[in-house]
Amino acid sequence: MDTASLRRRIERLIHTHSKAYAPSMLKSGFSCVRCGWCCRENFKIRITQDISRPSNAISVFPDDIRRITRGTGLQWDDVAQPDIYSCLSDGEKILAIGWLLRRSGKNECIFYRKNECSIYEWRPMICRCYPFFMGERGVEVMHCEGLGKEMASESAEGMARVLKRYEMKKLRSYIGIMAQLGDKLNFANLRMLPCGYEGEVFVCDGEMISVRRL
Numbered sequence: 001m002d003t004a005s006l007r008r009r010i011e012r013l014i015h016t017h018s019k020a021y022a023p024s025m026l027k028s029g030f031s032c033v034r035c036g037w038c039c040r041e042n043f044k045i046r047i048t049q050d051i052s053r054p055s056n057a058i059s060v061f062p063d064d065i066r067r068i069t070r071g072t073g074l075q076w077d078d079v080a081q082p083d084i085y086s087c088l089s090d091g092e093k094i095l096a097i098g099w100l101l102r103r104s105g106k107n108e109c110i111f112y113r114k115n116e117c118s119i120y121e122w123r124p125m126i127c128r129c130y131p132f133f134m135g136e137r138g139v140e141v142m143h144c145e146g147l148g149k150e151m152a153s154e155s156a157e158g159m160a161r162v163l164k165r166y167e168m169k170k171l172r173s174y175i176g177i178m179a180q181l182g183d184k185l186n187f188a189n190l191r192m193l194p195c196g197y198e199g200e201v202f203v204c205d206g207e208m209i210s211v212r213r214l
């Protein structure tokens with residue numbers, strides 16, 4: 001992954017109307033039944049030999065965090081934590097690539113309460129796109145209890161717009177993070193922090209570099 005290829009992907013997205021993504025969504029027939037399956041940890045995703053990422057580790061953009069703080073009155077650190085599953089060491093410092101929605105001791109998103117999302121109105125973009133994501137060959141679908149239902153074409157078009165916006169934001173955020181990390185960014189060196197890690201972490205989120213003590 002390099003900046004030029006990310007820019008090409010952004011260009012392709014700009015020139016593709018979001019309606020082009022709607023038919024595959026319509027075919028899946030999605031309607032959220034608010035079961036919370038996607039908010040709970042159901043499995044681990046093996047990213048590298050060393051990184052085993054919980055299925056519900058939710059990456060969030062700074063804009064997501066700001067929207068949730070505005071909506072809930074919570075502080076930044078009540079909402080988000082450094083992405084402990086996506087870290088590098090430059091020999092002196094631990095660098096985390098972005099933020100995760102804060103997780104509870106039970107490994108759940110802290111906003112998953114009484115079997116539902118307690119911040120539904122302000123939830124992160126990635127949660128708004130679920131169960132769809134942009135794969136190599138277009139829209140792909142993840143496990144979801146709400147598939148195979150009636151779906152109105154307006155609803156598919158709305159989700160297609162959100163997915164396109166999310167994908168563009170994600171790619172631009174990668175470009176920002178690459179600019180922050182320069183040649184320190186080597187995906188082969190990505191690690192997750194050991195359980196119980198204590199120390200400083202420098203979070204690079206494409207906008208700014210923030211220091212947090214874990």
Ligand code: SF4
Pocket residue numbers: 031032033034035036037038039130131143144145146147
């Ligand atoms: S998106 Fe799917 S898995 Fe998540 S709460 Fe809705 S129905 Fe359940």
Ligand code: SF4
Pocket residue numbers: 038039058101109110111112113116117118119120123124127
């Ligand atoms: S923010 Fe809401 S929808 Fe997203 S993982 Fe947390 S509880 Fe689920």
